[in-house]
Amino acid sequence: MADLTENTPQAVTYARPTRTVLAATVVTVAGVLPVFLIGGLAVQLGAELDFSPAGLGLAVAVYFGVSALASVPSGALVERYGPAVVARASLLLVAAAMLAVATVARSYPVLLVLLAVVALANPLGQMASNATLAHRVPPGRQGLSFGIKQAAIPAGTLLAGAAVPAVALTVGWRWAFVAAAVLALAILPVVPAGGRRTSSPAQRRGERATGALVALGVAGTLAAGSANALGTFLVDSAAARGLSPGLAGLLLTLGGAVCLVSRVLMGALADRRSGGHLNVVAGMLAVGAGGLGLLHLAGSAPLVIGVVLAFGLGWAWPGLLNFAVVRLHPQAPTTATSITQTGVYAGGCLGPLSLGTLADHLGYPTMWLVAATAMLLAAGLMLTGRRMLLTALRRRRDGADPTADSPTVDNPSRIPRQRQTPPTPTERTESGETDSAVA
Structure with a gap:
């Protein structure tokens, strides 16, 4: 490298x-x-x-x-x-x-x-x-x-x-x-x-944590906590509704397969866009929240539809989030993604513990509604983080606050020229030429 x-x-x-x-x-x-x-x-x-x-x-x-x-x-x-x-x-x-x-x-x-x-x-x-x-x-x-x-x-x-x-x-x-x-x-x-x-030490200092990255990390905590409940509690929850253990296990397998395919597909589609990735993540979380909400309903149809939506969209966003953050921080991508990934790991830790306790006291239907609400809040925080990134990019681009704690990708003078060919639309957004650079 x-x-x-x-x-x-x-x-x-x-x-x-x-x-x-x-x-x-x-x-x-x-x-x-x-x-x-x-x-x-x-x-x-x-x-x-x-x-x-x-x-x-x-x-x-x-x-x-x-x-x-x-x-x-x-x-x-x-x-x-x-x-x-x-x-x-x-x-x-x-x-x-x-x-x-x-x-x-x-x-x-x-x-x-x-x-x-x-x-x-x-x-x-x-x-x-x-x-x-x-x-x-x-x-x-x-x-x-x-x-x-x-x-x-x-x-x-x-x-x-x-x-x-x-x-x-x-x-x-x-x-x-x-x-x-x-x-x-x-x-x-x-x-x-x-x-x-x-990256050099100077570049790492220029890519230090921002409030926007923290907001995205908190969104990741809420979203991952809710989504991790799928793998942890889906089988037991379905069995409690009367589904046989074998069919409940197959339902989990279906969800995992849908999640795997969806993560690859969403990544491929991201390459066809020049921006708006965080908007897409927020939309996925909103639809995934609807899927989690369906899991509290009785009946096989809401269960299957809920699993497909919750796994296929509510748990297929981590790759797209990492991609968006990397595109905004090309000089030090790991510094940026480590902050958002902290939130995802925290969700993996806190989600099953808190939601499992909730299920013990109030039952699985209530737990799924709470998980859906948390994922919906995560969607809102994704949009908030996007707006914060837009503000930071504009401030640095306009020179209002050159020491602002924000990404340096909108300052082309700090990024070495890598080639002589014209930049692609995605690369232009990374240089801060358009506000849609905020993935």
Whole structure:
């Protein structure tokens, strides 16, 4: 990866974008696979290590809580040392922790500690992947690349599910974690070599957190908290309504498949637009909120329609959000996405805990209505964050506040010229030539 510095312009080359997307995708899968394995093997783990469904919920909350705390530091590490170094460190951490689970996890507290350790690998891999896609994939294909990367997360659930009959029920659950460690090590050669860092210290200071990014992060917290409830409570909720466990499981599989396809499709469509991405995210959340609201109704039709809408739109936005933030912060994409990703991880931690408690006391129908309301609020916050970004871009473009805490993408003098050909419409928006640059 080219070492992009403020005073040393270099031409950007996009060698092997397919391999770049593949590497970012498999690194992302490796980072999220541990928590999905814990969920997929919960029956076997719970029987041997003696923990209840509440213990499983706590384990998942610990994983995403640690990921949230480590997100911003992980972004700083990627900016300092480069995505290749950090991606390899993430894979090695996954391999070591998974081997530790397989060999020394003899009690629930030990499992919890090891899960907290491996949770550090998740934001490291995510931030490294974001930087890799931002700098090594051509602008016209970045939306699709981010969609594919984020589709790797629901795909990870398929791997975890396959581990149950293929490994856990044949040779034992510990070998599933050994297989995960081997997979992480096998991915190492796929990570492309790159420069030491992706931006200079001056550029990182210019891309520091803004109120707009914080607003988007809070929106991510509300949206992810509501959407994570789908994977956590859908099967139990459907079974409580009288659906057989088998059909409830198939319904979850349907939702995961719809989510996977939708994330890729939304990314591909983003490449066809010159802006308005955050508006699209807000619209997806609004429709997804409607899907969550349908889940509180009785009957099979509202259930199926609600699952399709909630998964297909209410949980398909993370790639598009990352893409929009990266396009607005091309000099330091990981610094920016680490802030919004913190909110997403926080939602993964707080959502299932709070909504699960609500379901225990007031029932699933009420829980789904609260989740729908939270997702609708997230849509409003997305629009608020967009307006804040528009204001910041205009202020810097007009020179009203050159030290404003806002993105530097509207100041072309600070971005080295990469080529002599005319910029594309998307690249023009990044340079602050139009207000629709706010994705």
